[in-house]
Amino acid sequence: MDEEYDVIVLGTGLKECILSGLLSVDGLKVLHMDRNDYYGGESASLNLIQLWKRFRGADTPPASLGSSRDYNVDMIPKFMMANGVLVRVLIHTDVTKYLSFKAVDGGFVYNKQKVHKVPATDMEALKSPLMGIFEKRRARKFFIYVQDYNESDPKTHEGLDLTRVTTKELIAKYGLDDNTIDFIGHALALHRDDRYLNEPAIDTVKRMKLYAESLARFQGGSPYIYPLYGLGELPQAFARLSAVYGGTYMLNKPECKVEFDDGGKVIGVTSEGETAKCKKVVCDPSYLPGKVRKVGKVARAIAIMSHPIPNTNDSHSVQVILPQKQLGRKSDMYLFCCSYSHNVAPKGKFIAFVSTEAETDNPQVELKPGIDLLGPVDEIFFENYDRYEPVNEPSLDNCFISASYDATTHFESTVTDVLNMYTMITGKNLDLSVDLSAASAAEE
Ligand SMILES: *[C@@H]1O[C@H](CO)[C@@H](O)[C@H](O)[C@H]1NC(C)=O
Ligand SMILES: *[C@@H]1O[C@H](CO)[C@@H](O)[C@H](O)[C@H]1NC(C)=O
Secondary structure, three states, X not given: OXXXXXXXXXXXXXXXXXXXXXXXXXXXXXXEEOOOOOOOHHHOEXXXXXXXXXXXXXXOOOXXXXXXXXXXXXXXXXXXXXXXXXXXXXXXXXXXXXXXXEEOOEEEEEEOOEEXXXXXXXXXXXXXXXXXXHXXXXXXXXXXXXXXXXXXXXXXXXXXXXXXXXXXXXXXXXXXXXXXXXXXXXXXXXXXXXXXXXXXXXXXXXXXXXXXXXXXXXXXXXXXXXXXXXXXXXXXXXXXXXXXXOOEEEOOOOOOEEEEOOOOOEEEEXXXXXXXXXXXXXXXXXXXXXXXXXEEEEEEEEEEEOOOOOOXXXXXXXXXXXXXXXHOOOOOEEEEEEEHHHOOOOOOOEEEEEEEEOOOOOHHHHOHHHHOOOOOOOEEEEEEEEEEEEXXXXXXXXXXXXXXXXXXXXXXXXXXXXXXHHHHHHOOOOOOOOOHHHHHHHEO
C-alpha cells in the first residue's frame, strides 16, 4: 500500500460514516476501515438473534416474538428533526436517494407525573392541559413572539437584543412560570440541562423555531422523522456515497493500529502487517483509547412490547422527554419507541428505549420512572456504556476523534459534533443552505 490517503477513517459508526461521506464529496482521498465485519460500530442495528446473543448469551429468542429478520433494533436510537441539520446534510449530499423516511407520530413531555403532547405553536399552547388558563395566554404571547422573530428584521425584535438578553430575562418578560419554562427548555428547545437559562436567548429562540417549523412540515404529531428499517440504513447510505466519490471501504480489518512519527503526528494505520499511509485519522474513541477520557456513563433499557407507550395517543413511533427537574435529577431521561410502522419490528411489536446519563452506581434503579411509563413488556434488557471525549490536540497529532453517543433520543448533539469535526478537519464550514422542499420527495 504505497499510495497516501488524505484521511483514514476508523470505525463505521454513524458519525464516522457521515464524515467519510462529506470528505469524499469534497474530493479528499478516503480509506474507511472497521475492525468489525458489519457496519455501524456502536450505532449498529441488530436483528433478534443478534440482540439475544448480545444480552442473553446462549439462549434463543422465544418464537412468540416472531421472525428475527423482521427486527432492526438500533443500538443508538435517535430521531431526526425534519428541518434539522442532519436532514440538511442528507439533502446536501443527496444521500436521501438511498433512504426512505416516515414521520414520527408523537412528541411528548413528562410533567407533574403525567405524559402530555409537547405544545409547539400558539394554537397548541392554548389547547394544552400543561398550563392553567392565565398561563396559557402568557405562553401564547411568548410563542407568537418566537414565531414572528426574524433575526434580520429588527421590527420583530420588540426592542430586545437576543444576543445579549438571557433566556431567563426573556421568559421573565412574558411572566412564564417555572413549570412552563421547564417543558419549553427541555422538550421544545431540547436543552439537556439548565445552563441555557443564563445564556443568550437567541439560541433557545432558534431551537424553538426549528421545532415549530419541523412540526409544520407534516400533519403528524411530532417534528421528527425516522428512516424505514432503522438508523442502520444511514451508515451504509453514507458508505455508498463515499464509494461513489472514490472512497474505499474495508470491513473486518483487525487491530487498525494508528502509527505516529517522532513528532507525534499521525502517519498511517497498520492492519494485518500492512501500513496504509495518511495525513489525518478520523475515528471513534475505541480506536485511540490513549487520547480520550471517560466523561460519563449512559444507562438504558431496551424493551420489546406488544402495545404502544400508554398515554401517547396510540403513537406507533414516539419520543417522550422527562425533564430532570420533574424527576429530581441532574440529567433528562428519554423514551424512544418505534414499531412495525417503521419496519423495525414484526406486526404488532414495539421497540422501546429508556435512556439517561447515569448519576449513581445503580443506574437500573434510576431508569425506573421511565420504565414505569412503558406498561407491561414482553422482554427487557439493561445496559450501561461509558462515554468518552477526546483530550488530544488535533492540530498537533492530526487525529480527529468523535465523542461517544449521549443519552438523547434525537440527533441534535450528534450532528453538532460531526459538523465541528468537519470544520476542524477541513478548516471550513459546511454550506448547508439547501432547499428543504427537495426532501419531500424522499419522504413517504
Ligand atoms: C426576515 O426579514 C428579512 C429582512 O426584512 C426579509 O427579507 C425576510 O423575508 C424575512 N424572513 C421571513 C421568514 O419572514
Ligand atoms: C391523536 O392522533 C390522531 C391521529 O392518529 C390525531 O388526529 C390527533 O390530533 C392526536 N391527538 C393528540 C392530542 O395529539
